[in-house]
Amino acid sequence: MADRAPAAQSSGQSKIQSGANAALSIIGLASQQISGFVITLLAAGFLAPVEYGVYTLAIVFVELVLAFTYAGFYHFIVTSSEDDKAVLSTMFWLMQLVGWIGGGALIVFAPWLAQVFDSPDLAPVLRYLGLLQPFASGMAWASAVLIRRQQMRRHFIIMLLQNSAAMLGGAVVLWLWQSLFALVVYRYIRVVIGVFLYSVMTPDRPHFLFHRPMAAHALRYASGLYGSRLLVFVSNFGTDLLLAYFFTTAESGLYRFANRLSTATIDIVGQPLRSFALNQFGAAARTGAQLEPVLNRFCGVMVILMGGFAATILVFGADLVTTLFHPSYLAALGALYALSVRAFAGFGNALILPIFAARNKTQVSMYHNLVWTSVMIATIFVTSDQGLNTLAFAQACVAILTAIAALVLISWQGEVPIQGAVYNILIALAVVGAYYAAASGLWLWIKGGIGVSGLSLGIGLSLATLLALATIGAGMRLRVFDMRVFAER
Numbered sequence: 426m427a428d429r430a431p432a433a434q435s436s437g438q439s440k441i442q443s444g445a446n447a448a449l450s451i452i453g454l455a456s457q458q459i460s461g462f463v464i465t466l467l468a469a470g471f472l473a474p475v476e477y478g479v480y481t482l483a484i485v486f487v488e489l490v491l492a493f494t495y496a497g498f499y500h501f502i503v504t505s506s507e508d509d510k511a512v513l514s515t516m517f518w519l520m521q522l523v524g525w526i527g528g529g530a531l532i533v534f535a536p537w538l539a540q541v542f543d544s545p546d547l548a549p550v551l552r553y554l555g556l557l558q559p560f561a562s563g564m565a566w567a568s569a570v571l572i573r574r575q576q577m578r579r580h581f582i583i584m585l586l587q588n589s590a591a592m593l594g595g596a597v598v599l600w601l602w603q604s605l606f607a608l609v610v611y612r613y614i615r616v617v618i619g620v621f622l623y624s625v626m627t628p629d630r631p632h633f634l635f636h637r638p639m640a641a642h643a644l645r646y647a648s649g650l651y652g653s654r655l656l657v658f659v660s661n662f663g664t665d666l667l668l669a670y671f672f673t674t675a676e677s678g679l680y681r682f683a684n685r686l687s688t689a690t691i692d693i694v695g696q697p698l699r700s701f702a703l704n705q706f707g708a709a710a711r712t713g714a715q716l717e718p719v720l721n722r723f724c725g726v727m728v729i730l731m732g733g734f735a736a737t738i739l740v741f742g743a744d745l746v747t748t749l750f751h752p753s754y755l756a757a758l759g760a761l762y763a764l765s766v767r768a769f770a771g772f773g774n775a776l777i778l779p780i781f782a783a784r785n786k787t788q789v790s791m792y793h794n795l796v797w798t799s800v801m802i803a804t805i806f807v808t809s810d811q812g813l814n815t816l817a818f819a820q821a822c823v824a825i826l827t828a829i830a831a832l833v834l835i836s837w838q839g840e841v842p843i844q845g846a847v848y849n850i851l852i853a854l855a856v857v858g859a860y861y862a863a864a865s866g867l868w869l870w871i872k873g874g875i876g877v878s879g880l881s882l883g884i885g886l887s888l889a890t891l892l893a894l895a896t897i898g899a900g901m902r903l904r905v906f907d908m909r910v911f912a913e914r
Contacts (some may be wrong), residue, residue, distance in 0.1 A: 441497070456585045486626070493567050494520065494527065513631060516566065524563070564619045574629075657774070706779040736864065763814065773830075776835065797827045
């Protein structure tokens, strides 16, 4: 009995710590979405749609560079069991090379891209953003180091401080200088603050050390992940680029609005979960532990949290858009619902990279993404002339099929049993369905009593939050919501 008390106390402390990590991770990454959302609202109020459209188009190309920055060598830092000093220093210089090449490409190709998209202001914006990429690579290296050290709390504290300060600085700049280039200054503020915080709060420093055999091994390892990340980028942003090139600004703007709102909302929980997944699968790879328990935990938690956010959009989406945005955005409502389902279904594909990075089979993830990105692009071409909502609905269907294929691939090539994961997914889907039904009934009752307004939406979302907490509690009782996914170690 005496031995059980300390064990129970330790278990309780572990749950409290995991809960604190969960809250901190969600707040830290929510700050990124909130910061971007606030700047979006300010920009929409101060800038013409054409000006804001130039910025969002430039960010698409910046995201392409970041896709390479936060993959490949980044994953090698997290998963490699080799000597710390050699890994960290060698990967720092390789990631700097990625930043310089990516930033240089943005600068060199800026005039050509401006001509292709018939947008003269795109060129200077791309040039200025290209100069930031080596610094962004430094931040990515530092974040990977913190994940390798399993210091997730410090990582999310940095994100919270960085995004909060950048939001404040960006808002002031936009208020004083209502220009497209004020948004560029916002990006500079964000990077400068991030570099400072990671420099101060990351204990490790790179050395003038470059291990050539390790670099060659890391390059072979990273090639599959870079291919996968490129294909994921094409799948996620391909529609943006195709609409910008082939269709009207209005259609492109409506799609970006729906995509931004749905993806940013679900990424409030999706991004921290992906970070914790990389941390825990990477730790399992370094120690030789089994991957099946980690997979089971993440499948249940991802479905409940990401599915819960998607369900909330389905319940409140129409009234939120009507209340907060211009009525013309109601044309994107069907796309908003469909893209929310697509973002939720991305949980399956999100597990591919960390699992196959842990298995050292990065080429498998690349081939998987090649197949399903090709399907997504073909779907976009086939449905693009059938209306925005049909296009988005088709993408949601492809995302669901991709998630199923991801689980099959994890079992087949990853050699990880998925029976427990599938069970957790099915039970979690039932729990999310119950939450959706309860939240829908509650919102209909509130609307029937006091109508739709900012006040009623606030009340409805507050009560939905309480329902969500009850849903998580039900998931824990059913053993499909495991707080250990938020553990640092």
